[in-house]
Amino acid sequence: MSAAPHLVVADVRLAAGAAAAPELLDERALAFLAGLHQRFEPRRQALLAARRERQAFFDAGGLPDFRAETRAIREDDWRVAPLPAALRDRRVEITGPVDPKMVINALNSGASCYMADFEDSTAPTWDALLTGQRALREAIAGTLAFDADNGKAYRMKPEGERAVLIVRPRGWHLDEKHLLVDGERISASLFDAGLFCLGNAAALAAKDRGPYLYLPKLQSMEEAALWDEVLAHIEQVLDLPEGCIKVTVLVETLPAVFEMDEILHALRGRVAGLNCGRWDYIFSYIKTFRTHRDRVLPERGQVTMTQPFLKAYSELLVRTCHRRGAHAMGGMAAQIPISGDPEANEAALARVRADKEREAAAGHDGTWVAHPALVPIAKAIFDAAMPGANQHGVAREDVVADRDALIAPSRGTITRTGFEGNVEVCVRYLAAWLDGSGCVPIHWLMEDAATAEIARSQLWQWLHVTDRGGEPLCLDDGTVIDDCLFQQTLLNLPSRLAAQGPIPGAGRVAEATAMLEALTRSDVLEEFLTISAYERLS
Incomplete structure (x- = not known):
């Protein structure tokens, strides 16, 4: 050799x-x-x-x-x-x-x-x-x-x-x-x-x-x-x-x-x-x-x-x-x-x-x-x-x-359930990832970094992109997608998670929530959530 x-x-x-x-x-x-x-x-x-x-x-x-x-x-x-x-x-x-x-x-x-x-x-x-x-x-x-x-x-x-x-x-x-x-x-x-x-x-x-x-x-x-x-x-x-x-x-x-x-x-x-x-x-x-x-x-x-x-x-x-x-x-x-x-x-x-x-x-x-x-x-x-x-x-x-x-716009809406689901998936996946698990079952789907990235990047874009007149996006029920909606969803998340019983990475949920909040509020979309999160791993 x-x-x-x-x-x-x-x-x-x-x-x-x-x-x-x-x-x-x-x-x-x-x-x-x-x-x-x-x-x-x-x-x-x-x-x-x-x-x-x-x-x-x-x-x-x-x-x-x-x-x-x-x-x-x-x-x-x-x-x-x-x-x-x-x-x-x-x-x-x-x-x-x-x-x-x-x-x-x-x-x-x-x-x-x-x-x-x-x-x-x-x-x-x-x-x-x-x-x-x-x-x-x-x-x-x-x-x-x-x-x-x-x-x-x-x-x-x-x-x-x-x-x-x-x-x-x-x-x-x-x-x-x-x-x-x-x-x-x-x-x-x-x-x-x-x-x-x-x-x-x-x-x-x-x-x-x-x-x-x-x-x-x-x-x-x-x-x-x-x-x-x-x-x-x-x-x-x-x-x-x-x-x-x-x-x-x-x-x-x-x-x-x-x-x-x-x-x-x-x-x-x-x-x-x-x-x-x-x-x-x-x-x-x-x-x-x-x-x-x-x-x-x-x-x-x-x-x-x-x-x-x-x-x-x-x-x-x-x-x-x-x-x-x-x-x-x-x-x-x-x-x-x-x-x-x-x-x-x-x-x-x-x-x-x-x-x-x-x-x-x-x-x-x-x-x-x-x-x-x-x-x-x-x-x-x-x-x-x-x-x-x-x-x-x-x-x-x-x-x-x-x-x-190949770049055609897509049909569809953003519902309250979809918005709240993105927040939950991001926090739960990040918490489990920080705790050492790279794939996590959430609501009978096997979530990994790729699916968490969809949820995370969508939240950022929905909150930061406006139309040409400067108007924000809205949910299908007319609710404006803004920081107030995001914060309220974060505040409601602990009770939502508690109702589901033990979850992987439960001890890292507060840390994951803070990370998601920082990533979502940032003026620039982070290229990959795992890059900054990696610094927290042993």
Whole structure:
């Protein structure tokens, strides 16, 4: 195996208070990660600066569009590299955090693949990150086991019966504060992906299992190209076959939908598909158009995949992927089973079925679920609609999704229930996140950072955006959406939460409420709530 990177590291160390983990972060691992930082951090920072410049253009009234200088990439005939056998059939993928119990349950769930998530469903405490890396190493080695406090034992099925593992590192916008290189925080993306590949790539490559990654929050082809260079470098340093690290890209930002061809092209030697990361995509739509009164979305419950801008996005993704020989993966079903209420449970499952039937009919090659109980439901729908391994033969040449269709305003209203629900979801999720939980069941939906971001950014926009005459937005009953309504909702929240019984992170509710109040009252919409909240994590 090749030595660690050739760059000379002046100083690489754990931050004060970060527990040592010599079995994960030995001298070789620290040198490897430091080499990634020194080689790629300047490019990452330049790309993040480009994001800020692009957002300033949108804030000034500009609109996203397809890039004129990359027209040839969109119009030329080319295809991505052939897919490995393990990724040809991905009809149902389950997602979730990386704690040992979840890793075992997800691998045993009967899903085609398991996306082990270091991003939106993991609160990145140092302990959680290290526990997740250990759990994945043990799972790949076949030794992972978990014994719960109630005496229940969790064990993995034989390797041939497990889901294919795909790991999602954190996005380019996030830092890892616990590891410093030359006094700077390392990129969270490089830390998560680098440490996972260092510890597992050889074992996975020997099994023809990658390693495989999901890449989140990309906004441009240049960001995709940086990932390609990082992964090619990792392959070279670790003596891996060229192109063995395969990736699927989440199209979960509005700028990225205008560069899907370009992103596939930048990663064409290793990309396996694109995924409709719809919750983050809705959040990105809100954030991109945060100053645009004419593109304010209705309350979250009304922003379904039948809204014109979401329908155009998902169908264009199918057409783009299939033209290039890549998978077009559908989005998340966030519902979880409702115990004790058969009628409500059946209504929730009916919504899941309708959503998955829509995806299968549109030509998607697979879909996401958040709970093992939804795996057989989604699988039955895709089995019926997709007898082969995928639907690459569904070209969707009927789809015409131009710029205006992709940014079309949405129909709908803002109700008092919707406004109050956004406040509750934000506070409850933030409280649980600060307490160390990255995904939280709230009203029988599995909420993660993406869904909380929708609620948080909507509250900010509803309170800060006015029409051309300076008039504020109103609820559907005529109530003005202003600070008085927001404050009254916050004051009523404790009694509302008390009526629901114990909730995750109950001890952090006051802190979460104060954070939401500050974020919502700020003159500028914070890019990501997890950036400021991260400073409060251990």
